[in-house]
Amino acid sequence: MAQKISQATSAYGIDISDRFSGQVENPKHRAKYDPKHVNGIARFPGCPPCGFLPEKSL
Template structure:
């Protein structure tokens, strides 16, 4: 797999899970970006399959606090 602008399966899983929870919580990208102390543009890049930006462990920990869940909620049950 070319790593130039692509994301791995696990990265895409996490991104899609966060996006799903964001939409379910009726939060816009801008609102979530503010809560995460990120720029709106960066959050847009994370959700874009064409950009290399992704969440890191600190983001996942903050997301767990925002959504009041375990960081494990953003990971698959089994390896992908």
């Protein structure tokens, strides 16, 4: 189920800067979320972490 949460709100919820979140979401930057971030992102809206990870590696 999709939830409408802004990038700034989700960044605040997982205790990262909205600037870092913007860099991760921008394909021109090399910044990436680590597993701790993925767990925080999933915990914030109450979703399982596996929903944010690909099923298979490419």
